[in-house]
Amino acid sequence: MAKKSLAKKTPKETSKKAASNTPAPFDAKNLAHTAIFEHAEKRDHVGSFISVEFDDENRVATYLFNANLAGYKGWRWCVTVAKVDADATPTVCDLVVLPGPDALLAPEWIPYRDRILPGDVGVGDIVPSSLDDARLVPGQSALPQDEDLDTAMAVELGFGRARVMSIEGRDQAAKRWYDGDRGPQAPLAQAAPKPCHSCGFFLPIAGSLRATFGVCANAISPDDARVVSVDHGCGAHSEATFTDLVIN
Structure with missing residues (x-):
């Protein structure tokens, strides 16, 4: 009488047998997509397909789609679909909106001095200066060391x-x-008849920017009291005449 083998199956042999009994992954992407459309208020709330993941037995699949929802940047539609056996029809089990990996992260912190914009400073507001501001250098750095300067030049x-x-x-x-x-x-x-540099209301500024900029001093000009380039211009030029007008 032949003896029965008492040798135990190895883990590798066991996993191969389990794998042979595991059904192949099923495709229910369209079913998941349709379920989201039925749930969403608008079709454009449903974004593009991201990924799908199956459980170890390929009976439950989780489909992810981008959620284009106001106030929910980085969130995803998550649809769970199940198929109990090879002959069964896939069924939607759950549908939720979940945050993606970057959805709950705060934006990169930007120092206040880099966030402030023109017009942000109002009456009583104080914007602290920075000692490492590259736009500024110590006052003595601007003074030539090998020249005798008069008072006016030193101040300038x-x-x-x-x-x-x-x-x-x-x-x-x-x-x-x-x-x-x-x-x-x-x-x-x-559209100006002549450039600012030839206007009697143009006041050149001092310093190294003198050759390029000045200040408009014409009360009726939209640029009055503002810095303008020498080749800027407006219709309130001091030397504009009737011959400069274009009559339609």
Whole structure:
């Protein structure tokens, strides 16, 4: 009489047998997509497909779609679909909206001095200055050490002030002004009869920006009391005459 083998099956053999009994993954993407459409208030609330994950027995699938919902940036539609056996029809078990990996993260912190915008400073507001502001240098750095300066020149270069604008700071200001609404490309300047540098109301500013900018002093000009480029212009030019007008 033959003896029965008492050898135990190895884990590898057991896993192979279990794998052979596990059904293949099923496709219920369209079913999940349709379920979200039926639940969402608007069709455009349903975004693109992200991924699908199955359980160990390939009987339960979790489908993820982007959720385009106001106030829910980074959230996903999550649909759980089950199929009890190979012959069964997939059925939706659950449908929820869940946060994605980045949904609950606070935005990267930006220092206040980098967030403040023109117009944010109002009456009584104080914006603390920074000692490492690249736009500023110590006042004595602006004074030539090998020249005898009179009082007017020393004051213009910054004598008496703790800090003055650096070359980088002046370059930033010049570019901002020249590319802005009071530079040569502004619609107002494009339609002007003559440029600012030939206007009697144009007051050149002092310092290294003198050759490029000045201040408008015409009370009826929209740029009155503002810095303008020498090639800016407006219809209130001091030398504008009736011959400069275009009669339609």
